[in-house]
Structures are given as C-alpha cells and as structure tokens.
Amino acid sequence: MxxxxxxxxxxxxxxxxxxxxxxxxxxxxxxxxxxxxxxxxxxxxxxxxxxxxxxxxxxxxxxxxxxxxxxxxxxxxxxxxxxxxxxxxxxxxxxxxxxxxSHNLEHVHTYYVDEKAMRKGHDYLSTFLDQDHRVIFVGEGNSSDVIHDFMRYLETHGGSVDNIRHVSMDMSGGFKKGNAECFPDAKVTFDRFHVVRHMTDAVNEVRRREYSNLLRAQEEERKALKGQRFLLLRNHKDLGDSERDSIKSLMSMFPDLGRTYIQKESLRATWGMEHKYDARDFLTRWIKESIDTGIKELIRVANTIERHMDGILNWYESRISNGVMEGFNNVLQAIKGRARGYHSFERYRTMIYLRSSGIC
Structure with missing residues (x-):
C-alpha cells in the first residue's frame, strides 16, 4: 500500500x-x-x-x-x-x-554508430553499440539530431560525455556534425570498410564509363568487360589464378579501369603499417598518385580521403572498426525479415532492444 x-x-x-x-x-x-x-x-x-x-x-x-x-x-x-x-x-x-x-551506461567509453534503411526511400534509423558490441540506443533518422538524442539518453542513464574517448562511424555529414557538437573531445575513427567502399564505388563507376564508351566498339571488348563488376570489387588476394588472369586482361584493355583497380588494392595497405606516421606518409603518396592519374572518379575519392585523413589514421590508436556494425546490420535485417518488415520506427526499435540490448 x-x-x-x-x-x-x-x-x-x-x-x-x-x-x-x-x-x-x-x-x-x-x-x-x-x-x-x-x-x-x-x-x-x-x-x-x-x-x-x-x-x-x-x-x-x-x-x-x-x-x-x-x-x-x-x-x-x-x-x-x-x-x-x-x-x-x-x-x-x-x-x-x-x-x-533502468539502463546503466556509466561504463560506456566507446560507441559505434551506423544507419539502417527502414524501408525503400529515405526512412532511416541509427543504432549505437558500446565497446562490448551491445545495443545502447536506437534513434530515428541519420542526421546530427540523432547524435544529440543519443547524448541526452546517455546522460540520463548514468553515462557522461566526458567518458567517451573513441567513436567509430562512417564519413556521413550528419554523424560528423553531431559528434563534433556533442562529443568534441572524443577521437573519431572513420570506418576502414566505408573508406574502401568509396574506392570500390569508383572502380564500378569507371567500369560503367568504359562500357558506355564501347557501345560502338568491338563486340569482343564489350563481352570482356560485361559482367565483371563483382570480380573487380573483390579483394585481389581472395581471387583464384583464373580470376587474376581475367583482371590482368581487363587492366591491359582498359587503362583507366586498371589504374583505378591498382589504387583500390594498394589503399588497403593503409591499415597494415607498423606505425601511424608510416601510414600517413603512405596515404599522402597514395593521394598524390591518385590525383596525378587525372581520372575524375579517382580524384574525387582521393580528395575525400585527404579531408578525412586524421580520422582514418586514428585507427592506429583506437583499433576499432565499423565492421562490428556491418555484422550487426545483418542481425537487423534478420529481425526485419522475420516480421516481413516493421511499419513503424517504434516497433522496429522495440524488437532491436528486445533481442540485442542484453538487458531485456
């Protein structure tokens, strides 16, 4: 009573x-x-x-x-x-x-954030994971406002802005702006998988351009380039001998495509250096080489990487990557597929907390 x-x-x-x-x-x-x-x-x-x-x-x-x-x-x-x-x-x-x-977030010192499309169009939700890869917040949208929402949730559940030391995110403007406003002292690590994805997109754009230029060219060259998208996007070290021979043939036939492909593969060495300053020297040379090619798709990626170099190289201190979020997005897709989609953000959020927060 x-x-x-x-x-x-x-x-x-x-x-x-x-x-x-x-x-x-x-x-x-x-x-x-x-x-x-x-x-x-x-x-x-x-x-x-x-x-x-x-x-x-x-x-x-x-x-x-x-x-x-x-x-x-x-x-x-x-x-x-x-x-x-x-x-x-x-x-x-x-x-x-x-x-x-009753969610207690006083332990949180690192967070990962990524967006997920709820349905076709521009309806997104953003999920936040802590350093133990557990869901700590689900917000609506993918703008800077969702970072502000997360900050308020963090501080009302025992956490503190001052405790956040590292953040892993992609290079989207909304996340960058929100994090700079809410967590100015946290070191941002731009996800290596998203960085490489910019390069794979560039390879695909060059492939399309080369193919469109072949509309009136020899049929043999068109057949050689058609259907090679996924082969060109894969990691070279994962290819078999016959696949590598196919890549060499394409590189000799299409110089722009070959040069872009080489730069894509060499970019991966950024995260294989012994020291951060070695990686900075390598990436600086990589950017200059890419710009000197004169290939517009490659120049665009090089300029993007140059603007975000500090965040990319912060990996050498944080050793975190949004590969965690890529795996979690598969979990989200399974949750969504099991219900054949959710018609509201609130219900989708409920299921994410229920199945992935660790406290429900």
Missing amino acids: RRGCSYYDMVRKTWRHTNLCEHICNIEGNVPRVRCKSCGKVFRVSAPWAFDSISRYTHRFEMQLIRLAKEMPISAVSREMRVDDSTVWTILDRYVQRRME
Whole structure:
C-alpha cells in the first residue's frame, strides 16, 4: 500500500494466466484501491502476480510471451499465446520500456554508430553499440539530431560525455556534425570498410564509363568487360589464378579501369603499417598518385580521403572498426525479415532492444 494513503474500496479484476492443459486460464480476484491523503487521487494496488496495477496479464504470462517473441515472428507468438497482435505489442513495448529505464551506461567509453534503411526511400534509423558490441540506443533518422538524442539518453542513464574517448562511424555529414557538437573531445575513427567502399564505388563507376564508351566498339571488348563488376570489387588476394588472369586482361584493355583497380588494392595497405606516421606518409603518396592519374572518379575519392585523413589514421590508436556494425546490420535485417518488415520506427526499435540490448 502507498504511504500516506488510506483504504478506499475493493474492485474485481481478471488476469490472463498461462494456459492450463491447452485451455485458456484466467485468474480473478479482488484488488483494494486506496486514496492519497495529499492529492486525493484514488489508486489501485498492484497484485503480486502482475507487473503493475494496470496490467491485465500475470507476470508469468507476459514473460512466456516475451521469451517467445525473442525467437519467433510476432504473428506466430500471437497464435501460440491466443492473443491478437496489438496485445503482443502492448506487452513488449511496456516490458522494453521498463527495462530500458533502468539502463546503466556509466561504463560506456566507446560507441559505434551506423544507419539502417527502414524501408525503400529515405526512412532511416541509427543504432549505437558500446565497446562490448551491445545495443545502447536506437534513434530515428541519420542526421546530427540523432547524435544529440543519443547524448541526452546517455546522460540520463548514468553515462557522461566526458567518458567517451573513441567513436567509430562512417564519413556521413550528419554523424560528423553531431559528434563534433556533442562529443568534441572524443577521437573519431572513420570506418576502414566505408573508406574502401568509396574506392570500390569508383572502380564500378569507371567500369560503367568504359562500357558506355564501347557501345560502338568491338563486340569482343564489350563481352570482356560485361559482367565483371563483382570480380573487380573483390579483394585481389581472395581471387583464384583464373580470376587474376581475367583482371590482368581487363587492366591491359582498359587503362583507366586498371589504374583505378591498382589504387583500390594498394589503399588497403593503409591499415597494415607498423606505425601511424608510416601510414600517413603512405596515404599522402597514395593521394598524390591518385590525383596525378587525372581520372575524375579517382580524384574525387582521393580528395575525400585527404579531408578525412586524421580520422582514418586514428585507427592506429583506437583499433576499432565499423565492421562490428556491418555484422550487426545483418542481425537487423534478420529481425526485419522475420516480421516481413516493421511499419513503424517504434516497433522496429522495440524488437532491436528486445533481442540485442542484453538487458531485456
């Protein structure tokens, strides 16, 4: 009973319980209500077998539903528990909200952030992982505002801006702007996989340009270039002998493509140096060589890398990479695919917290 409250009356209430021998089981009982002496409001006392006073389900029923939701699609949970989808979501939303309210982030000193498209178009969510690769925050959108939202969440859950020492992200403008405003003392490491992806995109753009220039050229050359996209984008060390022979042939036939491909492969050496200053010298030479080629696609990437060089080379201190986020995005896709997509950000966020936060 609440302190400073007096007995008011008794009300009859029914709670749905776990099935008994495949039959729906309900619990009925009288629950007291009390009146607060200070404000005069009347409150219902929580039953010991329910999470709170407004719940229409027993603790055991809700926990069974939650365990199933971690492993099964929502539609299957609904059929198994004999409730409609809206009831399942109500129970999950309230449970996740209760758990996340007690989320303690005082240990967080590093965070990873990446965006994920919720559906076709420009609807995104951003997920934040801590140094132990657990989800600590899910925000709507991919602008600088989502970093501000994360900062507020961090500080209201025991964390501190001053504790954040390292950040791993891609080179998107929104993330950079938000991090500079919210975590100015944290060292940003720009993800090596996104850096290399800029180069693979450049290789593909050059391939397309070369192919379009061959529309009136010899049919043999067109056939040699057609369908080679994924071969050109793969890591050279992972290719077989026949595939490497194909690459050599393409490089001799198409000089711009060959030069761009060489620069793509040599860029990987940036993260293989013994010291950071060696990597800086190498990357400086790489940028100059790329610009000197006169290939516009390569020049664009070289300029991008030059602007972000400090963040790229911070890897030598942090040793962190958004490869963690790339793997987690596969988890997000599996969560989304299991439900054949979520129609709202709130429901998608609920499932991410439920299955990947480690506290739900």
